[in-house]
Amino acid sequence: MKIIRSMVLVSADDESLARGAQDVFHAFLEEIDEFGLSDQITVTTIRDAGMHGEKPTVIVYPDAAVYGPVTVEDVHTIVEEHLHKGNIVPGLLAMMREMAPEIGWMRGRRGALPVQKRIVLERAGVVNPASIEDYILYDGYQALGKALTKMTPAEVIAEVEKSGLQGRGGAGFPTGRKWSFVAATPGSPKYVICNADESEPGTFKDRLIIEGDPFSIIEAMTIAGYAINAHEGFIYIRGEYPLAYKRIEHAIAEAEKHGMLGEHIFGTDFSFHIHPHAGAGAYICGEETALIESLEGKRGMPRARPPYPTTYGLYGKPTVVNNVETLASMPAIIRNGAMWYREVGSPKSTGTKVYTILGNVNFTGVIEAPMGITLREVIDIYGKGMKNDKALKLVQTGGSSGTIVPASLQDTPLDFDAFRNAGVSLGSGALLVCDEDTCVVDLAKVILRFFRNECCGKCTPCRIGTLRLYEIISQISEGRGSLDDFDLMQKISEAMSEVSNCGLGQTAATALRDILKYFRAEVEAHIVDHVCPTGVCPIKELAAVA
Amino acid sequence: MEPEVKDLDIASLVTKVMDELGSTRDAVIPILSEINRALGYIPAAALPEIRRHIQAQQKQEGVFVADSHLYSAASFYQMFSLEPLGRHVIRFCESAPCHVEGGREVFDTLQRELGLQPGETSADRKWSLLTTSCIGVCSVGPVFLVDDDLYGNVTPERVPEILAKYQ
Numbered sequence: 001m002k003i004i005r006s007m008v009l010v011s012a013d014d015e016s017l018a019r020g021a022q023d024v025f026h027a028f029l030e031e032i033d034e035f036g037l038s039d040q041i042t043v044t045t046i047r048d049a050g051m052h053g054e055k056p057t058v059i060v061y062p063d064a065a066v067y068g069p070v071t072v073e074d075v076h077t078i079v080e081e082h083l084h085k086g087n088i089v090p091g092l093l094a095m096m097r098e099m100a101p102e103i104g105w106m107r108g109r110r111g112a113l114p115v116q117k118r119i120v121l122e123r124a125g126v127v128n129p130a131s132i133e134d135y136i137l138y139d140g141y142q143a144l145g146k147a148l149t150k151m152t153p154a155e156v157i158a159e160v161e162k163s164g165l166q167g168r169g170g171a172g173f174p175t176g177r178k179w180s181f182v183a184a185t186p187g188s189p190k191y192v193i194c195n196a197d198e199s200e201p202g203t204f205k206d207r208l209i210i211e212g213d214p215f216s217i218i219e220a221m222t223i224a225g226y227a228i229n230a231h232e233g234f235i236y237i238r239g240e241y242p243l244a245y246k247r248i249e250h251a252i253a254e255a256e257k258h259g260m261l262g263e264h265i266f267g268t269d270f271s272f273h274i275h276p277h278a279g280a281g282a283y284i285c286g287e288e289t290a291l292i293e294s295l296e297g298k299r300g301m302p303r304a305r306p307p308y309p310t311t312y313g314l315y316g317k318p319t320v321v322n323n324v325e326t327l328a329s330m331p332a333i334i335r336n337g338a339m340w341y342r343e344v345g346s347p348k349s350t351g352t353k354v355y356t357i358l359g360n361v362n363f364t365g366v367i368e369a370p371m372g373i374t375l376r377e378v379i380d381i382y383g384k385g386m387k388n389d390k391a392l393k394l395v396q397t398g399g400s401s402g403t404i405v406p407a408s409l410q411d412t413p414l415d416f417d418a419f420r421n422a423g424v425s426l427g428s429g430a431l432l433v434c435d436e437d438t439c440v441v442d443l444a445k446v447i448l449r450f451f452r453n454e455c456c457g458k459c460t461p462c463r464i465g466t467l468r469l470y471e472i473i474s475q476i477s478e479g480r481g482s483l484d485d486f487d488l489m490q491k492i493s494e495a496m497s498e499v500s501n502c503g504l505g506q507t508a509a510t511a512l513r514d515i516l517k518y519f520r521a522e523v524e525a526h527i528v529d530h531v532c533p534t535g536v537c538p539i540k541e542l543a544a545v546a
Numbered sequence: 547m548e549p550e551v552k553d554l555d556i557a558s559l560v561t562k563v564m565d566e567l568g569s570t571r572d573a574v575i576p577i578l579s580e581i582n583r584a585l586g587y588i589p590a591a592a593l594p595e596i597r598r599h600i601q602a603q604q605k606q607e608g609v610f611v612a613d614s615h616l617y618s619a620a621s622f623y624q625m626f627s628l629e630p631l632g633r634h635v636i637r638f639c640e641s642a643p644c645h646v647e648g649g650r651e652v653f654d655t656l657q658r659e660l661g662l663q664p665g666e667t668s669a670d671r672k673w674s675l676l677t678t679s680c681i682g683v684c685s686v687g688p689v690f691l692v693d694d695d696l697y698g699n700v701t702p703e704r705v706p707e708i709l710a711k712y713q
Contacts, residue, residue: 400642
């Protein structure tokens with residue numbers, strides 16, 4: 001296993017090749033070898049990077065420096081100055097105006113190293129999660145103190161809005177705007193809910209945040225309560241996380257004992273109470289209105305929206321529902337100011353994101369990095385490369401409800417904006433890396449089985465759609481599919497995404513849709529030739545059908 | 547068959563749990579969780595008991611709770627069982643990350659070793675084999691739970707050795 005320090009990407013579209021990209025590629029290999037850096041730096045060719053007139057283009061990660069047009073003569077300078085000494089060579093940088101939209105974001109990232117940058121997880125693993133003294137020692141409760149004594153609720157909301165923080169639960173709704181809606185809605189009491197029902201397959205960031213730094217959630221919820229004039233908060237923790245529940249319970253008791261929670265916090269007139277609540281196993285309860293129903297002691301079925309929880313939430317009152325990671329970003333924003341936060345990440349997606357890396361890579365686990373890193377960086381630098389040196393086939397981003405990204409799109413940055421443009425979802429931040437041995441039909445089957453099981457059954461398109469899609473893909477995996485299934489699956493997925501009541505039904509067929517788009521030939525092989533190209537599917541010998 | 551829990555015991559358990567957690571509608575899920583934990587399942591007889599407590603408490607507020615409301619909650623959540631299960635319950639994660647990391651082979655081995663299909667309980671009531679959605683420990687997939695014990699990075703070879711730990 002090699003530890004990759006840097007990556008060099010050489011554009012290799014027709015135009016670049018005509019202008020000597022191949023020679024540039026080989027020159028890099030030779031020069032890097034010359035400097036004895038072959039163990040630490042990989043050289044790869046990529047498709048068109050835009051940049052007409054600047055080809056061949058060379059992109060160096062992790063600095064995201066874009067050079068162009070690069071000639072064989074330039075290679076020595078780039079290797080010596082940039083890769084060996086670590087200085088970007090300004091004279092050789094490309095003009096940025098004509099870059100392909102997928103990588104145009106890099107302008108905002110120039111010079112900023114995407115090394116792990118910790119805001120959300122700054123204390124996790126560093127402090128004793130049971131000790132409020134530890135938390136305070138590491139800047140804890142400065143934000144709440146500042147908010148309660150030096151800021152009005154409106155100023156707190158304005159600061160959050162200015163920070164550009166977007167909800168980290170998957171939808172990416174601006175947090176400050178959500179708070180301002182609730183603050184402006186008449187009605188009392190108002191409630192703050194922390195959504196810790198983290199059930200998206202492949203996601204466990206919220207568990208690590210709560211287990212490692214429970215006080216940050218308590219502090220952030222109290223700040224939210226102050227901002228929207230609420231006096232009660234609930235943390236809905238999924239039933240499968242008993243340790244997280246214990247840590248939160250303990251943190252609440254400690255905070256109350258120290259006057260940071262309860263009546264007259266910090267000696268002010270503001271009072272706030274937090275109640276922990278354990279779920280009992282239901283993916284759908286991560287949907288905010290289903291979560292609210294469940295908190296009220298009912299079946300966790302999503303409500304019709306509008307009205308949204310901001311006007312009609314828990315017990316029919318205005319309610320803020322925020323994800324754990326969103327809340328964990330809050331104390332640092334209030335403490336250091338919105339402008340400090342905006343410096344991290346890309347211009348339209350500010351701050352950091354916590355990702356979970358899974359699947360066929362050498363390192364699986366959690367990382368926190370600025371918004372805007374690419375899948376290639378994630379796999380090669382953080383994931384320490386593909387397991388057993390297999391080839392990358394695809395990545396599923398954002399959990400089971402997320403999109404499938406084929407290897408050819410691995411230079412798409414991971415942020416809300418560019419991701420939306422490229423048709424790729426950031427979702428919960430789960431990145432499931434799949435190698436060449438993965439069968440897309442088998443993968444689709446596992447994902448659809450999940451949604452068939454987790455569908456709450458309330459609305460028809462989802463209840464019937466998830467079942468039918470699972471049945472159809474199962475038949476294909478057994479070699480009993482028909483070419484008409486493509487149209488049928490397409491129609492069902494479209495109906496589900498358009499008319500389902502909640503996000504579950506709207507996104508259940510996302511992965512299938514992408515698989516049909518990028519891997520149609522492989523699906524066809526199952527149907528027409530009765531062959532599973534990777535040998536995973538249980539294709540049965542067909543009786544001779546006339 | 548395991549002896550069924552007596553109705554009298556159920557009534558006293560419900561009273562004890564609800565004294566602790568409160569007799570309100572929004573405490574229903576914690577109450578059901580506690581009963582499920584104590585008995586390994588939620589017996590049908592527990593639901594009218596819970597309903598009686600809630601109604602006694604909230605009569606003056608005119609809150610209406612029917613047995614069907616409680617059944618709808620009890621039957622919805624994956625961690626609840628409405629049937630008695632085996633002495634040891636295996637919950638195998640069948641979500642995509644564990645599957646990609648080699649879960650299929652592990653699950654095949656589990657089914658073979660136990661002679662059980664998913665959802666079944668063995669005739670001697672020692673084992674129940676259930677599947678579950680993601681339990682959030684994906685970095686060590688494939689994973690399964692035996693009762694409250696979590697096993698990660700499981701390979702087919704390790705399955706017999708893990709099962710042998712349980713009596």
